[in-house]
Amino acid sequence: MIDSIYIAWRYVSYNWVRSLTLVACVTLIAVLPLSLELLLDESERQLLSRAETTPLVVGAKGSSLDLVMNSLYFGETLPELISMADAEGVTESGLAQSLPLYVRFKARGAPVVGATLDYFDFRGLHIAQGRNLALLGECVLGARAAEKLGLKSGDHLLSSPESLFDLAGVYPLKMQVVGILEPAHSADDLAVFVDLKTAWVIQGLVHGHTDLTSVTDPTLVMDRSQGNVTATAKLPQYAQITPENIDSFHFHGDPADYPITAVIALPYDDKFSAILRGRFVAGEQPLQIQVPGEVIEGLLANIFRIKSVLDAVILVVGLSTVLALVLVFALSLRLRQREIQTIFKLGCSRLAIARFLGAEIAIILAASALLTLLLLGVVEHYDEQLVRTLFIR
Amino acid sequence: MRNLLQITLLLLTILFAPATVAADKLKVYAVNYPLAYFAERIAGGQAEVVFPAPPDIDPAFWMPDAVTVTAYQGADLILINGAGYAKWISRVSLPRLRMVDTSRLFADSYIRVAQTTSHSHGPGGDHSHSGTAFTTWLDPRQAVQQAEAITAALTRKRPAAKQQFESNLESLKSDLLALDERLARGTTSAADRPMVASHPIYQYLARRYGLNLRSVMWEPDEVPSETRWAELAQLLKEHPAKWMLWEAEPASESVERLRSIGVESIVFDPSGNRPVAGDFLSVMLKNAASLEDVYR
Numbered sequence: 310m311i312d313s314i315y316i317a318w319r320y321v322s323y324n325w326v327r328s329l330t331l332v333a334c335v336t337l338i339a340v341l342p343l344s345l346e347l348l349l350d351e352s353e354r355q356l357l358s359r360a361e362t363t364p365l366v367v368g369a370k371g372s373s374l375d376l377v378m379n380s381l382y383f384g385e386t387l388p389e390l391i392s393m394a395d396a397e398g399v400t401e402s403g404l405a406q407s408l409p410l411y412v413r414f415k416a417r418g419a420p421v422v423g424a425t426l427d428y429f430d431f432r433g434l435h436i437a438q439g440r441n442l443a444l445l446g447e448c449v450l451g452a453r454a455a456e457k458l459g460l461k462s463g464d465h466l467l468s469s470p471e472s473l474f475d476l477a478g479v480y481p482l483k484m485q486v487v488g489i490l491e492p493a494h495s496a497d498d499l500a501v502f503v504d505l506k507t508a509w510v511i512q513g514l515v516h517g518h519t520d521l522t523s524v525t526d527p528t529l530v531m532d533r534s535q536g537n538v539t540a541t542a543k544l545p546q547y548a549q550i551t552p553e554n555i556d557s558f559h560f561h562g563d564p565a566d567y568p569i570t571a572v573i574a575l576p577y578d579d580k581f582s583a584i585l586r587g588r589f590v591a592g593e594q595p596l597q598i599q600v601p602g603e604v605i606e607g608l609l610a611n612i613f614r615i616k617s618v619l620d621a622v623i624l625v626v627g628l629s630t631v632l633a634l635v636l637v638f639a640l641s642l643r644l645r646q647r648e649i650q651t652i653f654k655l656g657c658s659r660l661a662i663a664r665f666l667g668a669e670i671a672i673i674l675a676a677s678a679l680l681t682l683l684l685l686g687v688v689e690h691y692d693e694q695l696v697r698t699l700f701i702r
Numbered sequence: 703m704r705n706l707l708q709i710t711l712l713l714l715t716i717l718f719a720p721a722t723v724a725a726d727k728l729k730v731y732a733v734n735y736p737l738a739y740f741a742e743r744i745a746g747g748q749a750e751v752v753f754p755a756p757p758d759i760d761p762a763f764w765m766p767d768a769v770t771v772t773a774y775q776g777a778d779l780i781l782i783n784g785a786g787y788a789k790w791i792s793r794v795s796l797p798r799l800r801m802v803d804t805s806r807l808f809a810d811s812y813i814r815v816a817q818t819t820s821h822s823h824g825p826g827g828d829h830s831h832s833g834t835a836f837t838t839w840l841d842p843r844q845a846v847q848q849a850e851a852i853t854a855a856l857t858r859k860r861p862a863a864k865q866q867f868e869s870n871l872e873s874l875k876s877d878l879l880a881l882d883e884r885l886a887r888g889t890t891s892a893a894d895r896p897m898v899a900s901h902p903i904y905q906y907l908a909r910r911y912g913l914n915l916r917s918v919m920w921e922p923d924e925v926p927s928e929t930r931w932a933e934l935a936q937l938l939k940e941h942p943a944k945w946m947l948w949e950a951e952p953a954s955e956s957v958e959r960l961r962s963i964g965v966e967s968i969v970f971d972p973s974g975n976r977p978v979a980g981d982f983l984s985v986m987l988k989n990a991a992s993l994e995d996v997y998r
Contacts, residue, residue: 406799426775426797442795443771504795515792555793556765564792 313661317668327641328673334634335677336684338627342620343681344688348699349616351692353609356382359495360601364582365574367391367399367407367589370597377604380571382496383412383420387570394565395596396572402588404581408573411508415469416484419454422500423508423569431575434497438462439488442504445515445558446550448484449502452492457499460486465549466501468511482511483549494693509567510550510558517547517558574598638670728859731777733788734761734974736839737804739982740849741781743874745856748863752777753976761974762836765790779855783848785812787836802855804848805838812838813905835905837972842882842986844906846875881986885911888994895997896943898934898965903972904947916941922950931959938963945996968992 321328359381368376369389378384399407408431411423426442428434439462442449448466450458460466468482484503492498509515532539547554560567576582589598642649652662688695728749732738738753745751754770755761766774771794774780780796782788784805805812813835839845853871857864885907893912902917918934920926926934937943946960947970957967970992971977973985980988 409798425799426795427799430797430799440768440772441775443768443775444795445793447795506792506795558793560792 313664313668314672316665317672320665321669321672328676331634331637331673332676332680334630335674336680338630339677339681340684340688342623342627343685345616345619345623347685347688347692348696349612352612352696355495355693355696356605356609357602360605363573363601364576365405365585365598366601367395367572367574367596367598368570370595373597373599373604374608376571376597377599377601379412380410380573381601383422383500385420387413390568390570391572391596392565393567393569396569397565399572399574399585402585404585405574405576408575409505409569410571410573411505411569413570414471414508414511416448416466416501417458417469419450419458419499419501421448421468421508421511422502423505424502425505428502428573431573432493432495432497434493435491436488437491439486441488442502442507443487444550445504445507445510445555446482446484447487447503447507449488449490450486451490451498451500451502453498454501455486455489462486462488480546480548482507485550496697499697505567505569509560512568513546514567515558515560517550517554518544520557642666728778728856729776730779730781730856731774732781733791734783735976736845736973736982737781737783737848737852738976740845740852740874741856744849744853744867744870746866746870748860748866749778749856755975757975757978759975762787762789764788765793771795778859781852781855783836783838784809785836785838786834787838802851804851805844807851808838808844808847811844813909815902815905835902837903837974838906840904840972841906841910842878842885843910846878849874849878877983881983881990882910884987884990885993888990889913889997892997896941897945897947897996898937898941898943899947900952901949903949904970907970914941915947916943920956922948922952922956925953925955935963938965968996 360377363381366377366380368380369391371389372386375384375386376388379386379388393409396407396409399405406427408428409425410428412420413423414421422428429441436449437452439449450460450466455461458466464486466484466486468484470481484501484507490497490502503511506515529544530539547557550558574585576585586598586600589596649662652665653659727747728745730741730745730749730751732741732751732753734755735753738751741749741751752773753761754766754773755764774794774796778800780801782791782801782803784803815833815835839848849871853867856867860867889911894914897913897915899915899917900920900922902919904913904915904917907913908915916937918930918937920930944965946965946967948967949970949972951969952967960967970989971985973982977985
């Protein structure tokens with residue numbers, strides 16, 4: 310038997326190009342469906358674990374998937390905006406605590422998440438370097454965002470304008486990075502966290518500028534009437550919040566009207582959760598309340614429907630590849646008729662020849678199995694990152 | 703041997719008991735002294751109440767540094783006054799779920815201050831800087847409501863001590879209502895008598911007791927400019943006040959010059975910051991006594 314394997318090995322080694330092609334074909338057939346299975350399992354785990362730890366999400370009526378993806382995974386599709394009064398409404402119901410979120414802006418490609426400090430407690434996020442948010446204009450980076458942006462505590466990060474063509478729009482805000490979070494292995498790792506009020510500064514709703522009553526440049530003032538100073542658009546606003554100018558930052562209008570994208574509602578118990586959901590269903594308010602776990606399960610059901618189609622495609626491709634391999638072996642046998650005859654004339658039995666050929670196939674299959682295991686090991690090791698790069702961005 | 707072990711255990715218990723109790727105390731941070739005082743009275747030994755503003759500043763216009771903000775963030779409860787008091791709250795990051803707006807329940811009764819300056823610029827169009835009178839506790843009945851909000855928050859945090867909190871609240875309420883009664887009695891004889899306040903901070907006091915009070919914008923430690931004196935003279939023509947209320951002891955030059963035009967000075971300390979001597983109640987009783995002199 311060892312002799313057969315040795316001769317088969319020598320043959321496989323000698324015809325290495327053909328052997329490698331066969332190994333690659335067999336490996337691909339095995340690796341593709343198994344990797345997909347692994348990645349889908351991981352994406353299911355990631356999506357569900359975050360969704361299941363988020364009891365309820367309140368947002369504007371519209372796509373529940375956009376709302377949940379934006380609130381939980383900081384997805385790029387912006388849901389319709391709601392106001393801080395809606396977050397207060399949830400608190401005042403006495404049924405749940407509320408965590409307002411404003412996930413709208415970006416900074417060098419990373420999502421800027423406007424939240425209150427309670428969000429950090431809720432998600433169990435801890436500071437690894439520096440300190441937590443304290444003053445307006447500061448930001449804290451998720452572990453991977455810090456790595457990707459090459460920033461550390463003490464550096465600065467500029468918010469990105471929403472539209473490059475909005476020349477009269479709000480200046481980008483130069484935020485100070487005050488802390489880096491410990492890796493949480495979730496979407497939080499990729500985010501830039503700011504206080505809600507800082508998010509409103511980015512939007513221009515909260516701003517700071519020189520005292521208008523003491524402005525002497527006539528081109529900055531459009532009108533001075535009784536108790537009212539109307540400034541021109543030329544009046545510069547501060548693009549960075551410093552200890553020197555922080556006192557000049559102010560709100561315009563009622564903060565209850567300020568925009569947010571969603572409210573994470575934390576009901577005090579299951580009964581309160583049901584009552585709260587009932588109020589949104591029964592009410593005529595332009596809001597929806599969603600259980601993220603249910604929305605994500607719906608999404609996953611769709612993914613798995615797509616997966617079964619993919620499985621069928623892979624099965625057909627696999628079958629045709631197997632047929633091609635059989636053809637390759639059959640043609641190879643025909644090409645090797647003369648050498649098989651020589652072996653036979655040397656005195657080897659037909660069984661011994663079958664053993665040689667069987668050993669060749671076994672070596673190719675074993676090499677493919679080994680390579681498959683290796684590749685699956687790599688996929689499993691990086692599945693978390695792969696899922697985030699490929700599926701949950 | 704067993705006795706020795708028991709004595710050792712007892713000694714260890716005595717040694718470490720205070721530390722355990724201290725660690726078990728709720729940490730309550732307040733944005734002004736009245737709230738800190740109410741919390742101290744209501745919580746008793748159940749909480750460590752911290753009011754970190756320096757003694758020489760007005761907490762309403764204070765801006766804490768990042769270290770102090772971090773200390774606030776670590777509190778179990780953060781008592782805020784509401785009504786726009788302590789604007790620094792809007793410029794820092796605090797845990798919203800641990801903040802208690804003590805005047806929220808009577809937000810409908812806030813006094814809106816006539817806007818002084820408004821402006822417009824940028825994409826937002828016209829805006830105005832209308833304000834809200836924020837010394838809510840100068841109406842003792844509102845102070846009682848603020849104390850009740852503190853009690854409710856403390857009870858939510860420590861339900862086991864509910865009875866203690868409620869009993870302490872009753873005692874505080876009784877003091878505040880007695881103060882209210884004294885202020886009402888002291889001012890009732892001539893509440894419509896014209897008065898001038900050195901600063902527009904007595905709106906709730908004036909509303910509660912029907913005082914005929916108008917304000918200027920003077921600082922107690924600064925001698926007003928001639929323009930300010932002229933403004934006062936103008937005001938006195940239509941509002942012939944004989945007394946001016948100061949938030950702190952005024953400069954002697956100001957007192958003398960006011961006296962020369964027939965206006966006497968009294969101090970009514972709103973007690974926004976911790977007093978050098980006494981406590982909130984003693985300061986308020988002193989204020990009541992001063993008002994009694996005016997309205998006698």
